[in-house]
Amino acid sequence: MSQNMIRLNSVKKRFYIGEPKELEILHGIDLQIKEGEFVSIVGASGSGKTTLMNIIGILDKPTEGSYFLDGVDVVKAKDLELSRIRNKKIGFVFQTYNLVPKASALKNVELPMLYGGVERKQRKKRAKELLELVGMEERMHHKPEELSGGQKQRVAIARAMANNPSIILADEPTGALDSKTGRKIMDIFHRLNKEQGKTILLITHSQELALETGRIVTIKDGSITGEEKGKVC
Amino acid sequence: MLIIENLIMAFSSLLSNKMRALLTMLGIIIGIASVIAIMTVGNSISMSVAANMESMGANNITVGLQQKSTEEQVSESGARFEGGTRGRTIREEDLITEEMLEELAVAYQQQIAGISLSVSSGNGTAEKGKLYANVSVTGGNEGYFQLNELTINAGRGLTETDQEKGGKVAVVSDKLVENLYEGNAQSAIGAMVEVSINNRYYTYTIVGVYEYQAEAASFSTDSEEDITTQLYIPLKAAQAQNHSAKGYEQFTVATESGVDTEAFMEQLEHFFDRYYRKNQDYQISAFSMETMLSSMTDMLSTISLAIAVIAGISLLVGGIGVMNIMLVSITERTREIGTRKALGATNGSIRLQFIMEAVVICLSGGFMGILSGIGIGAVLAGVMGYEAKASMAGILAAVSFSVVLGIFFGYYPAEKAARMNPIEALRYE
Numbered sequence: 001m002s003q004n005m006i007r008l009n010s011v012k013k014r015f016y017i018g019e020p021k022e023l024e025i026l027h028g029i030d031l032q033i034k035e036g037e038f039v040s041i042v043g044a045s046g047s048g049k050t051t052l053m054n055i056i057g058i059l060d061k062p063t064e065g066s067y068f069l070d071g072v073d074v075v076k077a078k079d080l081e082l083s084r085i086r087n088k089k090i091g092f093v094f095q096t097y098n099l100v101p102k103a104s105a106l107k108n109v110e111l112p113m114l115y116g117g118v119e120r121k122q123r124k125k126r127a128k129e130l131l132e133l134v135g136m137e138e139r140m141h142h143k144p145e146e147l148s149g150g151q152k153q154r155v156a157i158a159r160a161m162a163n164n165p166s167i168i169l170a171d172e173p174t175g176a177l178d179s180k181t182g183r184k185i186m187d188i189f190h191r192l193n194k195e196q197g198k199t200i201l202l203i204t205h206s207q208e209l210a211l212e213t214g215r216i217v218t219i220k221d222g223s224i225t226g227e228e229k230g231k232v233c
Numbered sequence: 234m235l236i237i238e239n240l241i242m243a244f245s246s247l248l249s250n251k252m253r254a255l256l257t258m259l260g261i262i263i264g265i266a267s268v269i270a271i272m273t274v275g276n277s278i279s280m281s282v283a284a285n286m287e288s289m290g291a292n293n294i295t296v297g298l299q300q301k302s303t304e305e306q307v308s309e310s311g312a313r314f315e316g317g318t319r320g321r322t323i324r325e326e327d328l329i330t331e332e333m334l335e336e337l338a339v340a341y342q343q344q345i346a347g348i349s350l351s352v353s354s355g356n357g358t359a360e361k362g363k364l365y366a367n368v369s370v371t372g373g374n375e376g377y378f379q380l381n382e383l384t385i386n387a388g389r390g391l392t393e394t395d396q397e398k399g400g401k402v403a404v405v406s407d408k409l410v411e412n413l414y415e416g417n418a419q420s421a422i423g424a425m426v427e428v429s430i431n432n433r434y435y436t437y438t439i440v441g442v443y444e445y446q447a448e449a450a451s452f453s454t455d456s457e458e459d460i461t462t463q464l465y466i467p468l469k470a471a472q473a474q475n476h477s478a479k480g481y482e483q484f485t486v487a488t489e490s491g492v493d494t495e496a497f498m499e500q501l502e503h504f505f506d507r508y509y510r511k512n513q514d515y516q517i518s519a520f521s522m523e524t525m526l527s528s529m530t531d532m533l534s535t536i537s538l539a540i541a542v543i544a545g546i547s548l549l550v551g552g553i554g555v556m557n558i559m560l561v562s563i564t565e566r567t568r569e570i571g572t573r574k575a576l577g578a579t580n581g582s583i584r585l586q587f588i589m590e591a592v593v594i595c596l597s598g599g600f601m602g603i604l605s606g607i608g609i610g611a612v613l614a615g616v617m618g619y620e621a622k623a624s625m626a627g628i629l630a631a632v633s634f635s636v637v638l639g640i641f642f643g644y645y646p647a648e649k650a651a652r653m654n655p656i657e658a659l660r661y662e
Contacts, residue, residue, distance in 0.1 A: 059655045059656050079580065080579055083574070083577050083578065083579040083580075084579075086574075086575060086577045087576065087577020088577070092575045092576070094572075098569075098571070098659065101569065102242075102245055102249055103242075111573070112576045114235070115576060115577040115578050115579070115582060159576070163577075
């Protein structure tokens with residue numbers, strides 16, 4: 001497992017906030033994440049960790065530097081290609097779940113497969129399997145408004161797994177949950193990492209949660225300030 | 234595949250906001266409904282007129298007296314036969330005489346199949362004891378019955394001999410037989426029927442019973458029993474009864490098939506010019522069902538145009554309403570759009586989704602409009618006494634127009650959604 005899933009080389013991100021001011025959020029980030037790793041990125045709010053996650057999730061492009069995701073040079077890719085990469089290689093889990101409100105849990109999990117062009121029956125079968133995996137099979141026809149926070153996040157994880165992505169990007173996935181429910185969500189991530197060998201990148205401000213991952217990357221004021229090993233390896 | 238999924242999504246989003254969707258659609262519903270309604274009415278009228286024309290003969294020409302215009306030539310065909318509105322009334326010397334008709338028949342042997350003459354003896358009541366039936370007494374010559382062929386149920390029609398003798402014989406309707414003879418046609422044949430017109434009594438011998446056919450366009454509010462039917466007598470009998478001069482205000486010419494109606498009408502007018510050149514007040518003018526139909530079509534298309542303009546404005550306002558609600562909708566769903574993009578939706582698929590939603594709104598409005606338009610059109614046609622016939626072309630046009638409307642007014646909001654930056658969209662509160 002020596003293949004680099006993610007390779008960031010001196011990535012800088014600047015925002016133009018009106019001439020001549022320019023705000024540099026990331027000051028040259030170097031980061032390699034190998035396949036099957038469970039890495040956490042820890043930082044206070046305003047440290048640039050969200051910007052970093054946007055770049056890793058290719059919702060945003062770096063101003064300078066290079067980024068290879070699973071061997072693909074993302075910086076040079078066009079819009080349509082980026083949509084395809086997001087669809088096939090990345091699974092997002094958000095703090096606020098971001099489920100599509102009018103659609104059932106099942107439809108939500110089907111969504112990435114719909115955009116990926118997976119055939120209808122196949123889509124439904126896979127979505128059911130995934131909901132079973134996160135223990136939501138009994139509520140698959142419920143709409144997000146009828147689900148609790150923890151249940152919604154489980155659906156969101158199932159959705160992130162839909163196209164069997166190379167990496168799961170989780171941005172504060174337990175941030176809106178109580179500690180007991182948050183625990184269950186973390187357990188699911190551990191299971192996906194161990195049993196399915198998924199590369200997981202957890203972004204959090206909680207040292208406690210970060211400690212249970214394999215590697216902890218600390219970011220402060222737009223630079224990586226430290227790396228340490230966690231419990232899981 | 235994406236289109237079907239988008240359709241399902243669009244419908245479920247529509248159903249989750251029923252009131253809003255309905256209000257949005259209202260402009261489109263009103264626009265489409267008014268177009269469909271007017272097209273239904275127009276279609277009903279023209280189909281019924283066409284059917285009438287077939288039964289009456291499209292190439293019949295009515296020739297009649299028309300007041301000479303002192304200022305300008307009355308060229309609008311619609312303004313004809315309104316004689317007596319100004320100037321002096323028709324005198325005996327103005328009338329078309331038997332001699333003129335005979336000459337005409339000789340001069341245009343090739344073109345004329347028959348000349349129909351009729352005289353009205355007025356409306357009255359046929360009475361038998363306490364029973365009565367409303368009748369309108371009409372005298373017609375042979376040509377008249379050739380043009381207005383009666384379906385004889387019992388007895389016989391008026392014959393050549395009847396016409397020559399000018400005897401007091403009558404052909405009555407089955408309605409009259411129902412009212413006076415309890416529907417027994419056999420007992421009616423040979424019976425004497427007494428008709429009172431303006432307090433004068435006339436007696437006819439019934440020789441035949443014809444089948445009454447309701448006129449296609451009658452505004453009559455009479456009940457079934459009080460309905461006025463024609464009582465036909467020989468032309469000469471009517472003339473004698475009226476003490477009227479031997480002349481006619483108008484007559485109808487049936488042309489042989491293959492005759493150019495328009496050209497023949499001019500020839501007819503020209504023929505009568507000889508007789509009426511010196512007449513200061515009256516001239517002869519010819520018109521046919523064809524010209525009447527074309528003036529009617531003109532009128533109808535003017536009304537249609539006016540309604541189409543109103544409908545167009547309504548559709549424009551409706552379309553802007555759809556655009557407005559789509560803009561509101563994408564603002565409300567900014568996070569959803571961000572999420573979809575993060576999950577791999579391309580700009581194209583986001584655009585498609587929202588265009589489909591606008592199309593579904595417009596199409597639903599279009600269908601409701603079509604249904605209410607057919608309903609309104611049927612009621613209007615019914616009130617005017619026509620059989621309602623929805624216009625297929627109108628329905629197809631409405632459906633395709635709804636789709637175009639949806640695409641047109643949905644495009645801008647959809648494009649706005651497609652161009653959203655996913656990061657900002659995801660962060661949107």
